[in-house]
Amino acid sequence: MSVHASFDIVLSGTHSNTNELVQAFLDAGWSLHSPYLEGQTNYLPLGDEDCFDWCSSPLSSNELSELIHNKEQAHELIGLELYWQQSNHGVILLIKNKLEFSILATINRRKTEQGFTDINWYVAQLLETIQHLPSQIAFLNFVYSP
Numbered sequence: 001m002s003v004h005a006s007f008d009i010v011l012s013g014t015h016s017n018t019n020e021l022v023q024a025f026l027d028a029g030w031s032l033h034s035p036y037l038e039g040q041t042n043y044l045p046l047g048d049e050d051c052f053d054w055c056s057s058p059l060s061s062n063e064l065s066e067l068i069h070n071k072e073q074a075h076e077l078i079g080l081e082l083y084w085q086q087s088n089h090g091v092i093l094l095i096k097n098k099l100e101f102s103i104l105a106t107i108n109r110r111k112t113e114q115g116f117t118d119i120n121w122y123v124a125q126l127l128e129t130i131q132h133l134p135s136q137i138a139f140l141n142f143v144y145s146p
Contacts (some may be wrong), residue, residue, distance in 0.1 A: 013135020
Protein backbone atom coordinates (compact mmCIF):
# COMPACT_ATOMS: atom_id res chain seq x y z
CA MET A 1 0.00 0.00 0.00
CA SER A 2 1.33 3.42 -0.98
CA VAL A 3 1.55 6.27 1.51
CA HIS A 4 1.77 9.93 0.53
CA ALA A 5 3.70 12.17 2.92
CA SER A 6 4.75 15.63 1.80
CA PHE A 7 5.55 19.10 3.05
CA ASP A 8 4.75 22.33 1.22
CA ILE A 9 6.94 25.21 2.39
CA VAL A 10 6.96 28.94 1.71
CA LEU A 11 9.88 30.98 3.00
CA SER A 12 10.14 34.66 3.81
CA GLY A 13 13.64 35.92 3.43
CA THR A 14 16.33 37.38 1.30
CA HIS A 15 18.32 34.51 -0.20
CA SER A 16 19.12 35.37 -3.76
CA ASN A 17 18.37 32.30 -5.85
CA THR A 18 17.40 28.65 -6.02
CA ASN A 19 21.03 27.49 -6.05
CA GLU A 20 21.37 28.99 -2.58
CA LEU A 21 18.34 26.97 -1.42
CA VAL A 22 19.79 23.72 -2.82
CA GLN A 23 23.16 24.51 -1.24
CA ALA A 24 21.43 24.93 2.14
CA PHE A 25 20.14 21.35 1.87
CA LEU A 26 23.63 20.09 1.02
CA ASP A 27 25.18 22.08 3.89
CA ALA A 28 22.63 20.58 6.29
CA GLY A 29 23.69 17.02 5.48
CA TRP A 30 21.67 16.02 2.42
CA SER A 31 23.38 14.50 -0.61
CA LEU A 32 22.47 14.49 -4.30
CA HIS A 33 24.11 11.10 -4.83
CA SER A 34 21.79 8.14 -4.83
CA PRO A 35 22.94 5.18 -2.70
CA TYR A 36 21.18 3.03 -5.31
CA LEU A 37 23.01 4.49 -8.35
CA GLU A 38 26.61 5.13 -7.34
CA GLY A 39 27.70 8.66 -8.18
CA GLN A 40 24.44 9.47 -9.97
CA THR A 41 22.10 12.40 -9.36
CA ASN A 42 18.39 12.05 -10.13
CA TYR A 43 16.82 15.27 -11.45
CA LEU A 44 14.18 16.75 -13.71
CA PRO A 45 15.89 17.86 -16.93
CA LEU A 46 15.59 21.23 -18.63
CA GLY A 47 12.51 21.30 -20.88
CA ASP A 48 10.69 18.60 -18.87
CA GLU A 49 7.43 20.63 -19.00
CA ASP A 50 5.97 18.91 -15.91
CA CYS A 51 6.20 15.43 -17.49
CA PHE A 52 8.33 14.24 -14.53
CA ASP A 53 10.65 12.35 -16.88
CA TRP A 54 13.48 11.95 -14.35
CA CYS A 55 17.09 11.63 -15.53
CA SER A 56 20.07 10.07 -13.78
CA SER A 57 23.63 11.08 -14.48
CA PRO A 58 26.75 12.19 -12.66
CA LEU A 59 26.53 15.99 -12.31
CA SER A 60 29.42 18.19 -11.23
CA SER A 61 28.56 21.08 -8.94
CA ASN A 62 28.98 23.44 -11.91
CA GLU A 63 26.63 21.35 -14.08
CA LEU A 64 24.07 21.25 -11.27
CA SER A 65 24.32 25.02 -10.77
CA GLU A 66 23.86 25.61 -14.49
CA LEU A 67 20.87 23.23 -14.66
CA ILE A 68 19.19 24.96 -11.69
CA HIS A 69 19.91 28.42 -13.13
CA ASN A 70 18.55 27.46 -16.57
CA LYS A 71 15.39 25.89 -15.13
CA GLU A 72 14.88 28.92 -12.89
CA GLN A 73 15.24 31.27 -15.88
CA ALA A 74 12.74 29.15 -17.86
CA HIS A 75 10.30 29.20 -14.88
CA GLU A 76 10.36 25.40 -14.77
CA LEU A 77 9.83 23.16 -11.75
CA ILE A 78 13.19 22.07 -10.35
CA GLY A 79 13.23 18.49 -9.13
CA LEU A 80 16.04 16.73 -7.27
CA GLU A 81 16.30 13.56 -5.24
CA LEU A 82 18.15 14.12 -1.97
CA TYR A 83 19.42 11.48 0.46
CA TRP A 84 20.19 11.96 4.13
CA GLN A 85 23.88 11.55 4.89
CA GLN A 86 25.10 7.96 4.80
CA SER A 87 21.60 6.48 4.70
CA ASN A 88 19.06 5.37 2.15
CA HIS A 89 16.36 7.74 3.49
CA GLY A 90 15.58 10.23 0.78
CA VAL A 91 13.17 12.87 -0.40
CA ILE A 92 12.11 14.42 -3.63
CA LEU A 93 12.69 18.17 -3.55
CA LEU A 94 10.43 20.11 -5.92
CA ILE A 95 11.25 23.81 -6.15
CA LYS A 96 8.73 26.22 -7.65
CA ASN A 97 10.88 29.31 -7.03
CA LYS A 98 13.49 30.47 -4.54
CA LEU A 99 10.87 30.83 -1.78
CA GLU A 100 8.41 27.96 -2.49
CA PHE A 101 9.17 24.27 -2.49
CA SER A 102 7.80 20.85 -1.59
CA ILE A 103 9.44 17.86 0.02
CA LEU A 104 8.01 14.43 -0.74
CA ALA A 105 9.04 11.74 1.75
CA THR A 106 8.92 8.94 -0.79
CA ILE A 107 12.36 7.33 -0.85
CA ASN A 108 12.62 4.74 1.92
CA ARG A 109 10.32 6.92 4.05
CA ARG A 110 11.53 7.19 7.64
CA LYS A 111 8.93 5.75 10.03
CA THR A 112 8.19 5.60 13.73
CA GLU A 113 8.03 2.28 15.59
CA GLN A 114 4.26 2.31 14.95
CA GLY A 115 4.84 2.56 11.19
CA PHE A 116 3.79 6.21 10.73
CA THR A 117 5.87 8.78 8.88
CA ASP A 118 8.40 10.22 11.34
CA ILE A 119 7.22 13.81 10.93
CA ASN A 120 9.44 15.06 13.75
CA TRP A 121 12.58 13.77 12.00
CA TYR A 122 11.66 15.46 8.71
CA VAL A 123 10.80 18.75 10.41
CA ALA A 124 14.09 18.66 12.36
CA GLN A 125 16.05 18.18 9.11
CA LEU A 126 14.06 20.97 7.45
CA LEU A 127 14.76 23.37 10.33
CA GLU A 128 18.46 22.49 10.15
CA THR A 129 18.39 23.31 6.43
CA ILE A 130 16.64 26.65 6.87
CA GLN A 131 19.29 27.69 9.42
CA HIS A 132 21.71 27.87 6.47
CA LEU A 133 19.60 30.58 4.79
CA PRO A 134 18.77 34.19 5.66
CA SER A 135 15.11 33.08 5.64
CA GLN A 136 12.35 31.85 7.89
CA ILE A 137 9.43 29.53 7.30
CA ALA A 138 6.34 31.64 6.54
CA PHE A 139 4.08 28.66 5.75
CA LEU A 140 4.37 24.91 6.30
CA ASN A 141 1.75 22.38 5.33
CA PHE A 142 2.07 18.64 5.92
CA VAL A 143 -0.06 16.28 3.84
CA TYR A 144 -0.38 12.62 4.81
CA SER A 145 -2.61 10.03 3.24
CA PRO A 146 -2.29 6.32 3.94
